[in-house]
Amino acid sequence: MATRSRYAGKVVIVTGGGRGIGAGIVRAFVESGAQVVICDKDELGGQALEQELPGTVFLLCDVTQEEDVRTLISETVRRFGSLDCVVNNAGYHPPPQWPEETSTQGFRQLLELNLLGTYTLTKLALPHLRKSHGNVINISSLVGGIGQSQAVPYVATKGAVTAMTKALALDESQYGVRVNCISPGNIWTPLWEELAASTPDPKATVREGTMAQPLGRMGQPAEVGAAAVFLASEASFCTGIELLVTGGAELGYGCKARWSVPLEAPVTPF
Known part of the structure; x- marks a missing residue:
């Protein structure tokens, strides 16, 4: 029962x-x-989860469409009378692509979803969150801080989410609204599985993703969920933070070069 009272x-x-x-x-x-x-x-997917979990309501919404987002908020407040927490999780990671394979249009669409969708929902939710002294949790990504090969648009959008979190935390502190973000590393999800399946050797890709963590495994969605509940219910003196849920993937040295340069080779001056 103690668990169910954390954010009752x-x-x-x-x-x-x-x-x-x-x-x-x-x-x-x-x-x-x-x-x-x-x-x-x-x-x-949304309706199936609604039927499975008492205490949930599914509302169809595309966060890239501002009118959808306005309806989402108004319908939430109409049904429940208030709003205490917004978790901006909607996002997408495209398959690997080198910079020359990306397109301006594809980059723009990813920005609309990963960054502007987060901005729009947060902006429209703030009047209600200020009343409740609520909080915002943005789902960013570890690679927004450390980079990732063949993922320039994705890394750029997630780095921006982390930066926006800090700016919003400053602006909203005067209203008692906390704004934090979670940056997951490798979390085993259907999207991760789909991305692995698109590579030449899916089993090798999954193994590489598994071995990237010192803990020797990928994370689970439930572990990101536990971090979100912590930020919402217990981290009352935390705002503007980036909580890494990564299994330690960012720690230590690792093989990063695809080629080697002889030690005796001259250093090219800048």
Whole structure:
């Protein structure tokens, strides 16, 4: 019963909540006693989770469409009377691509989803969060801070989410609204599985992803969910932080070059 009292009676919106990390976050908040609005543009996944989990409501919403987001917030407040927490989880990681393979249009679409969708929902939710002294949790990514090969647009959007979190935390502190972000590393989700399947050797890709963590495994969506509930319910003196949920993937030295230069080779001056 103690678990269900951690965030009892609070109202939470989770975008991209129909599967993967989003579904893990939804489950964690339900277990904490919260009423959760599952926002997703995947109707089947969202409805299935709504039927499975008492205390949830599914609302069809594309976070790249501002009118959808306005409706999401107004309908949430109409049903529950308040809003305490927004989790901006909706996002996408494209398959690996070198810079010359990317397109301006593809980059723009990713910005609309990964960055501007987070901005729009947060901006429109703030009047309600200020009333409740609530909080915002943005789902960023470890690679937003350390980089990732063949993922320039994705890394750029996630780095921007982390930076925006800090700026929003400064602006909203005067209203008692906390703004934090979680940066997951390798979390085993349907999207991770799909990305692995698109590579020449999926089994080798999964093994590489597994061995990237000193803990010797990938994380689970439930572990990101537990971090989100912690930030919402217990981290009352934390704002503007980036919480790494990575299994230590960023620690230590590792093989990063695809070629080697002889030690006796001259150094090219700048």
